[in-house]
Amino acid sequence: MNFTPHPVNPELDLEIVRDVPVSAQAVFQAWTDPDSIKQWFAPRPYSISLCEIDLRPGGSFRTIMNDPEGAQMMDGTSCYLVVTPNERLVWTTALGPDYRPQTGDMPFTAILELTDNGSGGCTYRAVAVHQDPASAKQHAEMGFHEGWGTVIDQLVEHIRDE
Amino acid sequence: MNFTPHPVNPELDLEIVRDVPVSAQAVFQAWTDPDSIKQWFAPRPYSISLCEIDLRPGGSFRTIMNDPEGAQMMDGTSCYLVVTPNERLVWTTALGPDYRPQTGDMPFTAILELTDNGSGGCTYRAVAVHQDPASAKQHAEMGFHEGWGTVIDQLVEHIRDE
Numbered sequence A, B: 001m002n003f004t005p006h007p008v009n010p011e012l013d014l015e016i017v018r019d020v021p022v023s024a025q026a027v028f029q030a031w032t033d034p035d036s037i038k039q040w041f042a043p044r045p046y047s048i049s050l051c052e053i054d055l056r057p058g059g060s061f062r063t064i065m066n067d068p069e070g071a072q073m074m075d076g077t078s079c080y081l082v083v084t085p086n087e088r089l090v091w092t093t094a095l096g097p098d099y100r101p102q103t104g105d106m107p108f109t110a111i112l113e114l115t116d117n118g119s120g121g122c123t124y125r126a127v128a129v130h131q132d133p134a135s136a137k138q139h140a141e142m143g144f145h146e147g148w149g150t151v152i153d154q155l156v157e158h159i160r161d162e
Helices: A024-031 A035-038 A135-143 A144-161 B024-031 B035-042 B133-141 B144-161
Strands: A013-020 A047-053 A062-066 A074-084 A087-092 A108-118 A123-128 B012-018 B047-053 B060-067 B072-084 B090-091 B108-116 B121-128
Touching: A013 A135, A013 A144, A013 B121, A024 A035, A024 A108, A024 A144, A035 A047, A035 A144, A047 A144, A074 A135, A123 A144, B012 B133, B024 B035, B024 B072, B024 B121, B024 B144, B035 B047, B035 B144, B060 B133, B121 B133, B121 B144, B133 B144
Parallel strands: none
Antiparallel strands: A013 A123, A047 A062, A062 A074, A074 A087, A087 A108, A108 A123, B012 B121, B047 B060, B060 B072, B072 B090, B090 B108, B108 B121
16 A cells, blocks of 8 residues: 555545455556446446546546436536546545536545455445535435445446456 | 646636746745745735645645734635646645535635746746636635735745845
């Protein structure tokens, strides 16, 4: 591990940690390829109809999510802050492309940290970082743990199917 | 120059560009040392009573500015996004330490770009990046150009006095 793990504030952050049987490299690749994202990023039966990635600090990460009937329910663009291949990916909804501030309901920064375990798998850690307890609560009630947990399963399945 | 200059959006960004007779290295040093910041960062007779710097992407940049009577008028903490010695410094008021979103009036991202001119001086470019035209207008009316222009003069004077 060549990074300092994000220090969690339990009142403001939501965290999910899982040991997964796929490599950090495969997970990082799946998280940064638009065609891949479409396969696993939305908990089924939700789906991703569009994904655009400009993979650099200051670049944008855009996804459109559709509901089970296919109707668009979310079109969000965030900004990458840290891109460290196979280790760490950080992006925030508080900024748009080229670090431009943007407002939105429940802004959060997402931190993905990957650490190979030496036997082909890795520890997968994702943290959602909020500005206040109300935002963290709202995100939890929207199903952060269930949703992000489900997509880890879908992600692993996607990597194994490739 | 090893970076791509920020592409200005004239409706959303405020920009100041100046050729200064001091090196990019000296300017970068002055921008990233708390004791130095106190000497030049506020347009006199305003002053800086406190400056704290954690110089890393995700680290915080805090300043307290006092009015000419010495009363505290601003206590702001922003987050560094890019720290490229002697070339580029990017920070945003839309995030606090460790990339945590924070709300505030008129959020902006500041981009400082430095390019040595080969004869001891450098081109100093600063851009304030806003979310909407209203924020850009507000920042302009608060005196962005006069204020940032004045502190460039103070910065050069500070470097020459050292």
